[in-house]
Amino acid sequence: MSRQILVNAFAMNTPTHLVSGTWRDPDSQSWRYKDLAFWTDLVQHLERGLFDGLFIADVLGIYDVYGGGPEAALRGGVQVPVNDPLLLVSAMAHVTEHLGFGVTASTTFDHPYTLARRFSTLDHLTRGRIGWNVVTSYLNSGARNIGLDRQLGHDERYDVADEYLEVAYKLWEGSWEDDAVVRDLDRHVFADPAKIHPIGHEGKHFRVPGIHLAEPSPQRTPVLYQAGASGRGRAFAGQHAEAVFLAVPTEAIGAARVADIRARAVAAGRDARDVKVFSSYTVVVAETDAEAHRKHDLYRSYLEPEATLALWSGWTGFDMASYDPDEPLRLVPSDAVHSTAELLGNGDWTVRDLVEQAAGLRPGGAFAVGSPATVADRIQEWVEAIDADGLNLCNVITPGSYVDFVDLVVPELQRRGVYRTSYDEGTLRRKLFGRGDRLPDTHPAARHRADVSRQSAVPAR
Amino acid sequence: MSRQILVNAFAMNTPTHLVSGTWRDPDSQSWRYKDLAFWTDLVQHLERGLFDGLFIADVLGIYDVYGGGPEAALRGGVQVPVNDPLLLVSAMAHVTEHLGFGVTASTTFDHPYTLARRFSTLDHLTRGRIGWNVVTSYLNSGARNIGLDRQLGHDERYDVADEYLEVAYKLWEGSWEDDAVVRDLDRHVFADPAKIHPIGHEGKHFRVPGIHLAEPSPQRTPVLYQAGASGRGRAFAGQHAEAVFLAVPTEAIGAARVADIRARAVAAGRDARDVKVFSSYTVVVAETDAEAHRKHDLYRSYLEPEATLALWSGWTGFDMASYDPDEPLRLVPSDAVHSTAELLGNGDWTVRDLVEQAAGLRPGGAFAVGSPATVADRIQEWVEAIDADGLNLCNVITPGSYVDFVDLVVPELQRRGVYRTSYDEGTLRRKLFGRGDRLPDTHPAARHRADVSRQSAVPAR
Numbered sequence: 001m002s003r004q005i006l007v008n009a010f011a012m013n014t015p016t017h018l019v020s021g022t023w024r025d026p027d028s029q030s031w032r033y034k035d036l037a038f039w040t041d042l043v044q045h046l047e048r049g050l051f052d053g054l055f056i057a058d059v060l061g062i063y064d065v066y067g068g069g070p071e072a073a074l075r076g077g078v079q080v081p082v083n084d085p086l087l088l089v090s091a092m093a094h095v096t097e098h099l100g101f102g103v104t105a106s107t108t109f110d111h112p113y114t115l116a117r118r119f120s121t122l123d124h125l126t127r128g129r130i131g132w133n134v135v136t137s138y139l140n141s142g143a144r145n146i147g148l149d150r151q152l153g154h155d156e157r158y159d160v161a162d163e164y165l166e167v168a169y170k171l172w173e174g175s176w177e178d179d180a181v182v183r184d185l186d187r188h189v190f191a192d193p194a195k196i197h198p199i200g201h202e203g204k205h206f207r208v209p210g211i212h213l214a215e216p217s218p219q220r221t222p223v224l225y226q227a228g229a230s231g232r233g234r235a236f237a238g239q240h241a242e243a244v245f246l247a248v249p250t251e252a253i254g255a256a257r258v259a260d261i262r263a264r265a266v267a268a269g270r271d272a273r274d275v276k277v278f279s280s281y282t283v284v285v286a287e288t289d290a291e292a293h294r295k296h297d298l299y300r301s302y303l304e305p306e307a308t309l310a311l312w313s314g315w316t317g318f319d320m321a322s323y324d325p326d327e328p329l330r331l332v333p334s335d336a337v338h339s340t341a342e343l344l345g346n347g348d349w350t351v352r353d354l355v356e357q358a359a360g361l362r363p364g365g366a367f368a369v370g371s372p373a374t375v376a377d378r379i380q381e382w383v384e385a386i387d388a389d390g391l392n393l394c395n396v397i398t399p400g401s402y403v404d405f406v407d408l409v410v411p412e413l414q415r416r417g418v419y420r421t422s423y424d425e426g427t428l429r430r431k432l433f434g435r436g437d438r439l440p441d442t443h444p445a446a447r448h449r450a451d452v453s454r455q456s457a458v459p460a461r
Numbered sequence: 462m463s464r465q466i467l468v469n470a471f472a473m474n475t476p477t478h479l480v481s482g483t484w485r486d487p488d489s490q491s492w493r494y495k496d497l498a499f500w501t502d503l504v505q506h507l508e509r510g511l512f513d514g515l516f517i518a519d520v521l522g523i524y525d526v527y528g529g530g531p532e533a534a535l536r537g538g539v540q541v542p543v544n545d546p547l548l549l550v551s552a553m554a555h556v557t558e559h560l561g562f563g564v565t566a567s568t569t570f571d572h573p574y575t576l577a578r579r580f581s582t583l584d585h586l587t588r589g590r591i592g593w594n595v596v597t598s599y600l601n602s603g604a605r606n607i608g609l610d611r612q613l614g615h616d617e618r619y620d621v622a623d624e625y626l627e628v629a630y631k632l633w634e635g636s637w638e639d640d641a642v643v644r645d646l647d648r649h650v651f652a653d654p655a656k657i658h659p660i661g662h663e664g665k666h667f668r669v670p671g672i673h674l675a676e677p678s679p680q681r682t683p684v685l686y687q688a689g690a691s692g693r694g695r696a697f698a699g700q701h702a703e704a705v706f707l708a709v710p711t712e713a714i715g716a717a718r719v720a721d722i723r724a725r726a727v728a729a730g731r732d733a734r735d736v737k738v739f740s741s742y743t744v745v746v747a748e749t750d751a752e753a754h755r756k757h758d759l760y761r762s763y764l765e766p767e768a769t770l771a772l773w774s775g776w777t778g779f780d781m782a783s784y785d786p787d788e789p790l791r792l793v794p795s796d797a798v799h800s801t802a803e804l805l806g807n808g809d810w811t812v813r814d815l816v817e818q819a820a821g822l823r824p825g826g827a828f829a830v831g832s833p834a835t836v837a838d839r840i841q842e843w844v845e846a847i848d849a850d851g852l853n854l855c856n857v858i859t860p861g862s863y864v865d866f867v868d869l870v871v872p873e874l875q876r877r878g879v880y881r882t883s884y885d886e887g888t889l890r891r892k893l894f895g896r897g898d899r900l901p902d903t904h905p906a907a908r909h910r911a912d913v914s915r916q917s918a919v920p921a922r
Contacts, residue, residue, distance in 0.1 A: 013582070015651060024646050031644060031651075034585035034676070036555055060575065062672065070654065070672070077651025081642075081676040083582040084575075091551035091586070094497055109575050113606040114521065114545075121474070121544040124495035125552070145574040147668045181542075183492060185485050188765060190476060190492075190538025193531065210606045211523065211531070215495070215542040304649060 002418045005383055006390025006432075008055040008102065008278050009046050009402050010245075013085045015077040017057065018311070019282075019359045019396045021302035023077060030398045034083060036091055042399045043092045043099055049406030050420050053100030053428065054092070055133065055225065055245065055278070055392055056085040060109050061142025063314035066306070067321035070141070073314075076307025086118060093126040100428035102131035102225045102243070107160060109137065109146060112167040113208050119222045120172065120214030128218030128427030128437055131243065133225035136161050139314060158232045163203045165240055169445040170199035172221045175212035191215070219437050221445050223428050229257075237275065238264025239444060243432065245392050247280035249357060249365045254279060254386030262387070270442045276432055278392040281382065282360035283401065284369040285408045296369045299396050300361055308355045325351045360394050372412035379409075380418065463879045466844055467851025467893075469516040469563065469739050470507050470863050471706075474546045476538040478518065479772070480743075480820045480857045482763035484538060491859045495544060497552055503860045504553045504560055510867030511881050514561030514889065515553070516594065516686065516706065516739070516853055517546040521570050522603025524775035527767070528782035531602070534775075537768025547579060554587040561889035563592035563686045563704070568621060570598065570607060573628040574669050580683045581633065581675030589679030589888030589898055592704065594686035597622050600775060619693045624664045626701055630906035631660035633682045636673035652676070680898050682906050684889050690718075698736065699725025700905060704893070706853050708741035710818060710826045715740060715847030723848070731903045737893055739853040742843065743821035744862065745830040746869045757830045760857050761822055769816045786812045821855050833873035840870075841879065 015030045016023055023030045032038040043054055062080045063073040073080050085103050092101065101122075105115060122130040136157035137143065180195035201208040226241035228234055234257070237244050244261055248254035262272035284299065286292035309320040323329070329349045349357075356362040363369065368378035379391065395401040413419035424430070427437040439445050476484055476491045484491050493499040504515055523541045524534040534541050546564050553562065562583075566576060583591040597618035598604065641656035662669040687702035689695055695718070698705050705722055709715035723733035745760065747753040770781040784790070790810045810818075817823040824830065829839035840852065856862040874880035885891070888898045900906050 021649065023644070023651060024649065031642075034582075034678075036551060036586045040555060060578075060674065062674070074652045074654040074657055075650050077642075080674065081637075081652070082674050083585060084579050086548065087551055087579060087582045087586065089551070090497060090548055090553075091555040094501060094552040094555055109572070111570070111607045114570050117521075118545050118548060121495075121548045124544065125497045125548065141671060145669045145671045146572045176542075181492075181538075183484070188482065188485065189536050190484060191535045191542070193535040196535055207608045208606045210602060213521065213523070213541065213543050217495075 002380070002416065003384055004420070005379065005413060005418050006052045006276065006278065007049075007405075007419075008053045008100075008390070008392050009042075009051055010055050010057065010280065010392040010394050011042070011398065012057040012079065012082065013088060014079050014082040016307070017079065018394055019299070019303070019361065020076050020078055020307035020311075021304040022299055022397055024302055025298070025397055027400045028397050036088075038399075039088050039092055040095045042402065043096050045399055045403050045406055047096045047099045049402070049410045050423060051099060052390065052432065053102050053129075053131065055102040055131075056088070056104060057133075058082065058085050058104035058106075058135075059139055059142065060106060060137065061139030061145070063139070063310045064141045065317060065319050066310040066313035068319065072306045072310035072321075076304050076310060078307045078311050086122065089122050089130065090125050093129065098129075098423040098431070100129045100131055100223070100431070101126060102133050102223065104133040104135055106135050106137040107164040108143065108157070112164050112206060113171070116168045116171040117213050120212070120217050123217035123219050123222055124214070128429070130219070131223035131225050131428060133227065133245070134161065134165070134240070135227065154230065155232050158228075158236050160205050161236065163205045165445075166203070166448075167199070167201050167206050167208050169221060169448045170201055171208070171212035173439075173445050174448040175199055176214075176216050178216055181215050218427050219429050221439055223432065234261055235264055237261055238270075239268040241275055242429070242439075242443075243276040243278060245278050245280065246388070247366070248386070251382065251385040254366070254382075254388070258387045268444070270440075274433075274440065274442065276389040277387070278390050279366060279382065279386060279388040280360070280394060281366045281368070281379070281391040282394045282396060283367075283375055283379075283405055283409060284361075284396060285372060285375045285404050287371065287408070289370040289374055292370045292374075296361065300356065303355055303359055303361070305351065305355045308358050309351070312354065312358045320351065320354075323351045327351055329354060361396070372408045375409050376412040376416060379413070380416070463841070463877065464845055465881070466840065466874060466879050467513045467737065467739065468510075468866075468880075469514045469561075469851070469853045470503075470512055471516050471518065471741065471853040471855050472503070472859065473518040473540065473543065474549060475540050475543040477768070478540065479855050480760070480764070480822065481537050481539055481768035481772075482765040483760055483858055485763055486759070486858055488861045489858050497549075499860075500549050500553055501556045503863065504557050506860055506864050506867055508557045508560045510863070510871045511884060512560060513851065513893065514563050514590075514592065516563040517549070517565060518594075519543065519546050519565035519567075519596075520600055520603065521567060521598065522600030522606070524600070524771045525602045526778060526780050527771040527774035529780065533767045533771035533782075537765050537771060539768045539772050547583065550583050550591065551586050554590065559590075559884040559892070561590045561592055561684070561892070562587060563594050563684065565594040565596055567596050567598040568625040569604065569618070573625050573632070573667060577629045577632040578674050581673070581678050584678035584680050584683055585675070589890070591680070592684035592686050592889055594688065594706070595622065595626070595701070596688065615691065616693050619689075619697050621666050622697065624666050626906075627664070627909075628660070628662050628667050628669050630682060630909045631662055632669070632673035634900075634906050635909040636660055637675075637677050639677055642676050679888050680890050682900055684893065695722055696725055698722055699731075700729040702736055703890070703900075703904075704737040704739060706739050706741065707849070708827070709847070712843065712846040715827070715843075715849070719848045729905070731901075735894075735901065735903065737850040738848070739851050740827060740843065740847060740849040741821070741855060742827045742829070742840070742852040743855045743857065744828075744836055744840075744866055744870065745822075745857060746833060746836045746865050748832065748869070750831045750835055753831045753835075757822065761817065764816055764820055764822070766812065766816045769819050770812070773815065773819045781812065781815075784812045788812055790815060822857070833869045836870050837873040837877060840874070841877070
């Protein structure tokens with residue numbers, strides 16, 4: 001049987017997520033991001049298309065590396081203004097039944113005690129359809145606004161994140177036993193204190209002595225997404241992530257990355273298939289190849305080099321403002337920076353090429369343009385070549401890119417037997433892995449369940 | 462013309478908010494607090510009843526003063542487990558058109574840079590129906606879990622809150638000019654950097670140099686609720702609050718509190734009527750007085766002294782666990798503690814009396830029991846006697862207490878010409894005050910608008 005393909009939609013609570021300038025298209029509704037109906041309509045399209053989920057990126061900060069200031073990002077509306085993504089979820093859950101929600105939240109901006117309650121709340125309200133995209137944040141402009149001079153160093157951020165997750169696991173998995181809420185009408189007992197345990201966490205970065213504030217939710221720990229591209233980030237993903245979002249420019253880089261992540265999962269005592277890999281991918285589809293290419297040309301014509309480079313400069317730390325558009329690029333690849341940088345040392349790329357690549361519209365990589373059959377061919381090739389589980393589908397036009405995919409590509413993939421024809425029942429985790437609602441015993445969170453039996457004689461405090 | 466009466470519903474994302482034991486009633490659905498449909502059904506009832514808003518309390522922490530531990534609170538399910546209230550809003554906004562949402566968030570647990578974005582996001586998604594109940598938090602059990610040894614001192618918490626609001630005002634009112642988002646198709650400009658200003662805040666407690674992340678929302682600053690009962694809290698309210706939630710046990714105490722708050726508003730250069738006072742109030746209503754009294758007796762029979770005292774001990778800091786139920790109470794009133802304490806020095810109260818009073822079910826104070834006509838009489842007397850603008854309506858049974866009020870009391874108040882018969886159009890602030898969407902010029906937030914013209918020549922950074 002051919003490989004089944006999972007699909008998340010990749011969006012952000014902002015006018016322009018990744019493809020600059022397309023907000024000028026008459027069909028774009030991206031400026032309606034602040035309108036609740038924009039989101040409730042979008043997710044109903046996604047559920048009609050049997051998507052696994054909506055994956056929402058976020059940044060807390062602005063892109064101010066390019067030209068030494070935020071002007072280019074503001075002019076382009078790229079990832080600024082940007083609203084909070086978690087607050088969209090309950091409305092989207094109300095109008096859907098199966099769609100999952102993978103939402104970005106940073107270990108830098110919120111305390112684990114409050115973040116854990118937020119995700120437990122959403123796991124309850126969605127009946128187990130919430131995922132958390134764990135990020136450590138990369139924009140110094142954001143860190144400065146919460147009183148830090150700059151972000152912590154890259155590896156130190158991950159050390160904090162390791163302890164952050166430990167605290168969250170203890171709260172989610174170890175504090176309330178499954179049967180702690182008894183609602184015993186005769187004994188007049190709502191919850192049994194003997195089954196609710198303080199986590200007593202005393203670490204290097206966090207001290208959380210008390211109990212979790214939320215009762216056990218369907219999944220307890222939300223489905224854990226992660227997108228770290230660096231070596232330290234991939235180690236983190238191999239240990240913790242259940243789903244990895246991967247943005248890679250070529251099959252070769254993608255295949256190496258996926259193999260590395262699966263190997264790291266195995267090294268951490270997990271199964272290579274315990275990590276679902278969603279590869280960032282862009283599609284321009286129409287009834288015919290010719291029509292799709294016309295759309296592609298139109299979308300490329302919208303691209304604003306300055307706005308795209310504002311994003312890319314923020315991702316990589318290279319200020320691209322001084323480069324001429326037709327200048328060949330010779331940059332040194334770095335493990336810590338965006339994967340497109342790996343390409344730049346190898347070829348005769350100009351700034352224009354980089355803009356098209358960074359926007360996801362450059363043929364040859366994680367991009368398909370054409371008829372439904374052509375696009376389906378490319379997607380199957382890509383997913384198999386890099387050993388991904390599915391796509392994190394980027395938008396060029398919202399909601400148009402997703403509506404096109406649902407109407408044209410999904411039926412083609414279904415005809416080929418590589419895409420679901422109905423949803424399975426149950427939580428997001430159950431749907432993704434075909435087993436239980438809770439994390440498997442091989443996951444590092446599971447060890448904190450043991451606390452429940454060990455501490456059960458200790459009174460709650 | 463008789464005084465018009467405003468009504469908020471007063472709820473919490475928890476099985477038991479204020480009245481212990483009634484979760485055992487067959488009609489109670491309070492344990493469904495974690496179910497989205499519970500909330501979307503509730504707010505549709507409230508909007509049918511033309512309520513001004515839903516006011517949602519919150520605590521981050523557990524009540525562990527009583528008996529030196531959280532066991533009593535857990536057994537009673539009183540304000541624990543407790544889920545995040547902000548995450549309910551978008552779903553509730555989706556199913557309503559006019560209802561306001563006043564949501565509690567603490568200046569202790571989130572940074573103003575992230576909190577400001579959360580409320581801007583909700584002001585957009587609700588089209589200007591969001592309010593923020595500003596609290597400084599009182600539970601040491603919560604503070605310990607974010608790494609503090611205990612809460613800051615009471616007055617110091619308000620000093621932090623003053624600066625916290627200053628930061629938030631700068632972000633909401635001073636960062637983006639109204640016409641900063643231009644969406645200029647010809648010039649390819651989404652937002653004009655010259656109209657977006659860094660706030661450059663350097664204070665004692667916070668340093669926030671950058672711009673707000675959200676574009677201007679309908680109300681900019683959410684409608685500001687406050688509930689401080691202490692002198693310092695009332696000074697804070699007089700300066701900042703547009704709506705005050707007041708919990709007072711007698712007309713005399715209520716009238717003095719309201720007069721004090723209005724005087725403090727005037728002293729701060731505002732109008733006495735720029736602060737809407739919502740008085741905490743409990744209603745048990747039925748078709749006849751006799752039937753209502755039977756319901757009242759039933760509800761009183763559910764009360765769990767231990768659970769109610771767990772709340773009261775948390776509010777006041779007095780551990781009531783060692784008191785006998787029939788023991789006379791002689792406590793020293795304190796400015797900083799819950800207003801019921803003011804009663805205890807004056808009369809021959811027993812613990813049982815205190816339980817009934819703290820639960821809101823003791824006749825004589827902010828409580829009415831009877832037929833719709835009887836209840837309407839009491840409400841009108843109470844509101845006029847203390848010079849309140851309306852009620853913060855507590856629930857005994859959810860959603861039953863609100864459904865009863867909507868079905869029985871609202872029509873009676875409407876017949877008397879003291880309750881609206883339709884909603885006005887517009888934002889929550891416009892509905893409450895009958896003027897604009899934004900704060901009036903006399904509010905302290907307004908001075909941060911001046912920054913816009915002063916800074917407009919400075920490039921955004």
